[in-house]
Amino acid sequence: MKLVFYGNCQAQAAARALQSRNRHVSCDFAGNSEWVPQFDPERSERLMDEADIIITQPIMNMEREDNHQALCARFGDRAIFTPYIFIDGLHSLSLAGALRQKLAVETLFGGDILLDHLRRHGVKQTMWDFRTGKIDFRHQARFDRTLAEMRRREQVGNCKIRIADEIEQMYRSSRVMLTHNHPSPDLINILAGKVAEHIGLDYSDVTPEEAHAYSLITLPVFETIVSPWCKEELGLTYPYDLQWFFQGRDLILKLAETYEID
Numbered sequence: 147m148k149l150v151f152y153g154n155c156q157a158q159a160a161a162r163a164l165q166s167r168n169r170h171v172s173c174d175f176a177g178n179s180e181w182v183p184q185f186d187p188e189r190s191e192r193l194m195d196e197a198d199i200i201i202t203q204p205i206m207n208m209e210r211e212d213n214h215q216a217l218c219a220r221f222g223d224r225a226i227f228t229p230y231i232f233i234d235g236l237h238s239l240s241l242a243g244a245l246r247q248k249l250a251v252e253t254l255f256g257g258d259i260l261l262d263h264l265r266r267h268g269v270k271q272t273m274w275d276f277r278t279g280k281i282d283f284r285h286q287a288r289f290d291r292t293l294a295e296m297r298r299r300e301q302v303g304n305c306k307i308r309i310a311d312e313i314e315q316m317y318r319s320s321r322v323m324l325t326h327n328h329p330s331p332d333l334i335n336i337l338a339g340k341v342a343e344h345i346g347l348d349y350s351d352v353t354p355e356e357a358h359a360y361s362l363i364t365l366p367v368f369e370t371i372v373s374p375w376c377k378e379e380l381g382l383t384y385p386y387d388l389q390w391f392f393q394g395r396d397l398i399l400k401l402a403e404t405y406e407i408d
Contacts (some may be wrong), residue, residue: 148172149345150193152212154182154331155202156231156337160201161362163338165361168347178205178212201344203230204303214303226344228337229300230305234329235288236317238390239377239397240326241369249400255326258285261401269402275396279375286379289317292326308338309333319383323373328365335363371392379394 149171151161156176163172177185178194185376194200204214204227217225235241240255246363250255263281264272275281313333316322322333335351342349352359370394377386387393402408 147345148198149195149199149201150174150176150199151375152190152194153228154202154230154275154327155335155365156334157201157203157228158183159365160228160338160341162362163334164342164347164349166336166352166356167342167349171347173342178203178215191292194229198224200225201228201341202226204305205298206303207287218304226307226341227303227305228301229296229305229307229309231313231323231329231333231337232292232296232325233289233313233317233323234292234326235285236321236323236372236376236380237326237370238285238373239285239369239371239394241397242326244370247375248404249397250404251401254397254401257397257401259283260398261405264405264407265404266400268408271400272402273395273398276398277391279373279378280395281380283373283376285376289380291404302392306344307337309337309340312336318381321384324365324367325370328399329350329369331363333358334365338363369397371397371398 150158161173163174174189175184177183179185200221202217202225204224207211208215214227218376224260227298234255238256239260242253251261259281261274293310293314300308300310313322320332321330331352339349352363354360371390372387373390
């Protein structure tokens, strides 16, 4: 059996997880944009043409040739859709990618709230308000909004594999998201397990005791902050980040520098 996972870094992690339990299966990954590893359109076309099963994420941009409807029409039942996992609100702040010299608000989830506070109160007061939990990051509202959108996309995108329900059941007791769009290994295990069950392969969770295999399904965290106030508002039972204030301080200073706020 030849499988190809076509998507972003989430798909790559799921491919690695599934491959670790099914050595007899050919399990390739192809990136679907220039922002993810192994992006090579010619290679992707070849792999998908040759694959018995294509595990992919629905692309809602209908201007793209690889949108979900086009892939459905082209590959039929060979294409199995899994959701693009995106959940905001489980972190006070979550950076999209590694920190650059300039920090634009568009790349920092929760950054719009922080920038508004900076413009109204300045750096010193914002720093103190962040430290004492006086900035309302609207964690629950952000979480509810993006979970609802994820459910909508699972339905519209014809996802045979769905995971929004598991996120809702687990998010208070388990760190399901490392960043807004980097699922934790716990969630990658669930995703890979659902794919395996759907296509008739074996799967058992990759555990931290399998250090190398576990590292391969652990996506980058970047500067992402679970603060005590995030834990309190959402009722999280796992610990907040011990370095939350120092990480947040750096982001506040970077954002203030970008927008020239004193």
